[in-house]
Amino acid sequence: MKFRIAILLIVLLALPQTLDAQCAMCRAVVESEADGKTAEGINNGIVYLMAIPYILVAGLFYFIYKKMRN
Known part of the structure; x- marks a missing residue:
């Protein structure tokens, strides 16, 4: 696993120009x-794309919290 992270x-x-292309x-x-x-x-698109994962994770934690309380 550490090897894959190191390669990534x-x-x-090594390729920073490729990463900046979309922003330009x-x-x-x-x-x-x-x-x-x-x-x-x-x-608006950036906010939408940013908010959805947070909402999904919050829902997951709420579901786990409810299951642990019962």
């Missing part, structure tokens, strides 16, 4: 828009 870390550190593309799209609707849509 080496690959991610999104920034270019947002900066080219004049009305700001695209930026608002991207921000």
Whole structure:
């Protein structure tokens, strides 16, 4: 398991330009828009993608808490 993590870390550190490519593309799209609707849509998408895992984990912990109380 430690070997896989080490390999993944080496690959991610060796290819930083590839990792930044999407951020530059999104920034270019947002900066080219004049009305700001695209930026608002991207921000809403980020919040949506960020919130769903937290809600699922909170629901799981609540379910475990209820089962342990009974």
